[in-house]
Amino acid sequence: MEVRARAPGKIIVAGEHAVVHGSAAVAASIDLYTYVSLRFPTPADNDETLSLQLKDVSLEFSWPIARIKEAFPNLENPIPPSSCSLETLKLIASLVDEQNIPEANIGLAAGVTAFLWLFTSIHGCKPAKAVVNSELPLGSGLGSSAAFCVALSAAILALSDSVTMDFSHQGWQVFGENELELVNKWAFEGEKIIHGKPSGIDNTVSTYGNMIKFKSGDLTRLKTNMPLKMLITNTKVGRNTKALVASVSERTLRHPTAMASVFTAVDSISNEVAAIIQSPVSDDLAITEKEEKLAELMEMNQGLLQCMGVSHASIETILRTTLKYKLSTKLTGAGGGGCVLTLLPTLLSGTVVDKVIADLETCGFQCLLAGIGGNGVEFSYSGIPDIGANGGNLS
Ligand SMILES: Nc1ncnc2c1ncn2[C@@H]1O[C@H](COP(=O)(O)OP(=O)(O)OP(=O)(O)O)[C@@H](O)[C@H]1O
Ligand SMILES: C[C@@](O)(CCO)CC(=O)[O-]
Numbered sequence: 001m002e003v004r005a006r007a008p009g010k011i012i013v014a015g016e017h018a019v020v021h022g023s024a025a026v027a028a029s030i031d032l033y034t035y036v037s038l039r040f041p042t043p044a045d046n047d048e049t050l051s052l053q054l055k056d057v058s059l060e061f062s063w064p065i066a067r068i069k070e071a072f073p074n075l076e077n078p079i080p081p082s083s084c085s086l087e088t089l090k091l092i093a094s095l096v097d098e099q100n101i102p103e104a105n106i107g108l109a110a111g112v113t114a115f116l117w118l119f120t121s122i123h124g125c126k127p128a129k130a131v132v133n134s135e136l137p138l139g140s141g142l143g144s145s146a147a148f149c150v151a152l153s154a155a156i157l158a159l160s161d162s163v164t165m166d167f168s169h170q171g172w173q174v175f176g177e178n179e180l181e182l183v184n185k186w187a188f189e190g191e192k193i194i195h196g197k198p199s200g201i202d203n204t205v206s207t208y209g210n211m212i213k214f215k216s217g218d219l220t221r222l223k224t225n226m227p228l229k230m231l232i233t234n235t236k237v238g239r240n241t242k243a244l245v246a247s248v249s250e251r252t253l254r255h256p257t258a259m260a261s262v263f264t265a266v267d268s269i270s271n272e273v274a275a276i277i278q279s280p281v282s283d284d285l286a287i288t289e290k291e292e293k294l295a296e297l298m299e300m301n302q303g304l305l306q307c308m309g310v311s312h313a314s315i316e317t318i319l320r321t322t323l324k325y326k327l328s329t330k331l332t333g334a335g336g337g338g339c340v341l342t343l344l345p346t347l348l349s350g351t352v353v354d355k356v357i358a359d360l361e362t363c364g365f366q367c368l369l370a371g372i373g374g375n376g377v378e379f380s381y382s383g384i385p386d387i388g389a390n391g392g393n394l395s
């Protein structure tokens with residue numbers, strides 16, 4: 001039997017980086033997904049390996065189960081969601097190093113490490129084949145690491161005894177609240193391996209979908225009938241979220257009082273953004289007024305992100321370009337390159353939008369219009385359930 005899971009990427013409308021330091025942030029899922037399929041070999045396969053295939057980069061990693069057992073002689077599983085210890089990280093690092101990941105893809109080592117931790121923590125030293133493909137650009141601020149960790153956790157848990165599943169359901173299905181919480185907790189452990197010190201907002205919005213306000217681990221699901229349309233522009237400048245998060249923490253150590261003021265200001269911006277998004281919409285004028293406030297708050301947040309040191313020349317170029325059309329832009333995600341958001345007011349003509357996109361693409365940037373606020377993680381089954389897989393436990 002095989003399970004497939006898919007998890008969405010995300011945009012952060014306000015509050016990135018400050019959210020790591022306790023401020024509120026507002027995020028929304030986007031309709032670009034990472035897909036993970038997972039299956040256990042049948043006796044006929046005679047396959048005693050654990051493998052991870054990354055289709056987008058045409059790379060496959062495979063370990064004989066005997067090698068996994070040798071690396072983890074004292075493995076306990078399943079365990080409740082827990083962080084990978086430094087000692088275990090070293091054991092996993094030896095397994096990853098053996099795969100000789102090409103230098104150009106070395107950033108994937110963190111993702112492969114997260115896969116090994118999540119899979120072995122829940123299934124132990126068991127042969128399996130995982131296949132991953134994604135619509136999200138890696139390392140670009142759209143939550144590729146979170147979508148990877150959420151889809152992986154969902155697929156791994158859907159084939160475990162920790163989760164109650166309906167095998168008869170055809171097509172994508174959503175988890176119950178308890179299962180979603182478990183998926184999110186395990187995904188957060190994966191994000192810790194990739195991000196270093198994540199806030200949890202990325203995996204949370206990828207798990208639950210829609211729009212959320214997030215502060216110090218607390219989730220508020222935002223109900224909105226405000227049409228939010230954002231142009232996402234990819235600077236195509238690669239960067240590493242873990243390093244950027246660390247750089248903001250280092251600046252905070254150097255300027256504690258000033259950075260505390262920055263984080264407090266971002267907290268106010270995020271709370272105001274959440275209030276605007278949730279406030280009732282009476283008419284077009286009300287929408288335009290809300291959009292003007294939102295645009296100003298995005299501009300203010302971008303200024304504070306520049307204070308944190310996470311903007312980039314390519315981001316500034318996009319800011320200047322969209323300003324010519326009186327549009328507001330802010331970076332989204334960790335910054336340092338990656339993607340930026342430009343608010344597209346409801347009354348803005350399609351002709352102007354086309355001009356803005358043409359202008360940006362002339363500069364070598366890549367533009368996309370993604371749906372905002374869709375579903376979170378979903379999963380589906382294919383093939384006849386192997387009763388032995390759940391010991392006949394179908395409920
Ligand atoms: N489809 C994938 N397959 C394997 N690893 C992945 C995949 N997507 C993301 N990763 C892992 O996540 C890393 C990118 O995560 P990073 O947090 O730096 O960027 P991001 O999540 O795209 O941006 P942000 O965190 O700012 O939203 C990759 O280098 C890789 O280790
Ligand atoms: C930069 C950051 O705030 C968001 C990255 O998408 C990091 C985090 O919250 O984990």
Ligand SMILES: [Mg+2]
Binds near residue numbers: 143145195202241
């Ligand atoms: Mg990430």
